[in-house]
Amino acid sequence: MGDRVSAIFRFFGRHRKGVGVSRVPPLFSSLVISAVIVCSLFGDYLVPRDPTEMNLAVRLCPPVWIEGGSWDYPLGTDLLGRDILSRIIAGSKISIIVSFLAITLGALIGVMVTMIAAYFGGWLGNVLMRTADSLQPIPIIIIGLILSIVYSPSLLTVIFSMVFILWARYARSLYGEALALMQQDFVSMAKVEGCSAFRIMTRHLFPNLANTIFILATLMVGWAILVEASLSFLGAGIPPPAPSWGRMVSEGRENITQAWWLSTIPGAAILLTVLAFNLFGDWLRDRLDPKLRQI
Amino acid sequence: MGGRNRPESVAAFARNGWPLSSGIGGRNRPEYAMGLDKPVYVQYAIYLSDVFSGSFGQSVYTMQPVRKMLIGATVNSLKLAITAVIFGLLIGIPLGVIAGVKRFTLFENAARFIAVFGMSAPHFWVGIVLIEVVAVRLGLLRAGGMHGLESYILPGLTQCTVLVAGIMRLLRSSMISALDSDFVKFARMKGVPERIVIWKHALRNALIPVLGFSGVYIALLLTAAVTTEVVFAWPGLGRLVYTSVLARDFPVVQGGVTFFVFIAIFVNLLVDIMYSVIDPRIRLK
């Protein structure tokens, strides 16, 4: 037994000569991300059963690997007899679409603000960036909650609460780089040639920021999915009948003792998806821009 | 001490159509008593004047002064935040040391994976799983609420997951810098055993930015624990706002959000200060 332990230690402790980052994206992440995206796009065709179909005769059926489960409902059924596997597949749509939308919108606004702040500078730039700074620590969940009662919860409220903070994060991360770009010669040249501010920003600034923007986006996807799930869990997310993983966890809470799979499986889906995106984002960042490597 | 409920003090964002759109009762409805029929800007001005005078009104639900509730809740959130930071340090420091010392080995990859894993797990799910496994199945700890020291453990563990990732990464890079430094080289020259080199010489220096970061994180956690507090029925600020939102307890919601905003500003200041102090140390070679 002692030999096996020390063998494990030796295996884990052996130095690997390779210092560089692998050129191939990590296998696990790519598989999971592809699976989730495929599910979100084509979920309607992939579901083995209708996710909203209720069949009280088979309610609270356990997953297939537990006694009492069957392959008819591989991940079990919920309180209303709905197939959990199908609901998971259908739920991916919400997670992916909401987060991607929020990220894109946040990026758009954030990039615009950054470019304007960097280009015009002066008090305008100051005000913009100060605003971005001050938005940083505001808790998104609270915003989402408030919005959900002022206006009843919907796709719009969820996305708005995310974009509200997201643009500020983009702006903060990109500002330094944008400023540095503004100092470059090709920008001065463009100004001399009489290019309009808009043209300079779109033609010169934006393409150089694109790399960083993309990397930031991959890093934020995981976070966005978590926010959407948390809001759904608290009841401030996309309302039913659209299945959302967060809400599934919340719904399963009451029966957790008899039917642990109701909450655990959707939660695991969230975990795996976010994990995959985070790992992928890390790899991408190491590969493309070591400067952004997390401290 | 903020007891009497000013009828006009309602959240500035109570727009037209929100409370007035619900149900019956005519002009006797409580919303009219609270002055929701006045124009928004008037409501907002009244709200501001109330905040600055320190009065938050009275809870519609519990009839208690809101300020007392909020302060009590904030203190509870603070307790949770401190617990989470302690757990974060307990778990994150060894992981960070391993990742920094055993570079380019599978140990490092494993530590980094654990960190990313912690960052990717939704708090509410971790909480639910922990409750189910530890409290219910194993019967080891209480399932929720805030009673006695043992009830701090599960919520603290749940909340510390993201922090573990942050600490591990920060400590890893600090350790790498420290292990590269001249004084570590000199300690090795003296023939000091490697174990002491790592844990005494390198770690002592590497911990400085980590402790600063953790201090700030306590403040940050005050506002980031909503789902954890809800899952564990922890009487903190996040849960208070959540239950008040559900119960449409406007004064509490309004007061809670104000508290949140102030905490957010405070945290911002702290982060600024921290970075100006710590920054030279984190710079990687």
Added chain:
Amino acid sequence: MSVLEVEDLHAHIYTQKGVVKAVDGISLKVNAGETLGLVGESGCGKSMTCLSIMRLLPRPNGQIVGGRIMLDDHDLVQMNEQQFRGIRGRLISMIPQDPYTSMNPCFTIGNQLMEPLRTHLGLRKSGLIERAKQLLDLVRIPEAISRLKNFPHELSGGMRQRVVGAIAVSCHPKLILADEPTTSLDVTIQAQYLYLIKQIQAEFGMAMIYVTHDLGIISKVCDRVAVMYAGKIIETAGIAEIFQQPAHPYTQALFSSIPPIDHDVDWLPSIEGQPPELINLPTGCRFFDRCRFAMERCQGKYPPEFQVGKKHFTSCWKYVL
């Protein structure tokens, strides 16, 4: 009686760009009580040689890949880490270059001074403090007892370097590797420090390898000199011979670049060109493209070591018939 014998040492550093042959076949010998100077320009491998002897090459990329380092009949290269730890700091110690960064700012100098005493000599409590005080007295630091409680930043540079020296000799090593210990000191302090070192060395009969690029110091401190270039030792000689009759063209150029003390000159001769990159070494003599005596055969094969005087050796095709 030789304390240290290095035979054909090779040390490589693996980088993303290729293998850096930092130490490429070095052989040297130091006797008890003797000081061997290791001279050369930056990057020639002299510090790496010292680190190799101490087995402190940067990990994980640095490795000793060949050769032997014999300390009293024990091959240091073959020892495992456990055995070697009894040697590092105890039988062989090192004085690093920069006193400002070598000491840990978080601990008192007493703490750092007592560390090797505790580790190697197993002293405890009162014996520890007594010995630490003795060491500080040895390096002429006044008020030793109160100094033990000071932190490194509270001492001047000269004092710090003396403390570092005290730490190095604390366990009576047989060999000291001094890596340019006076570079960061004022000139006036330098002289004091060198005098101190020589005294201690004589008192304990230690062997010393003194690494420097300062030829003035060489003349004061060393008995013999080894000149390094691009990872190899290209000349070894006694102190007198190396100044009066440098054999290798590189050594000649090096010593002729010292400004003469008795008259002014308009310009100082310098050696044109750069040393070769240690990743991409030529097959022949490495000084070929900067040498004024370069011949055709210099480019083809690396010159073997040839004796040009009493205990005077050099690797140059000029002397091989």
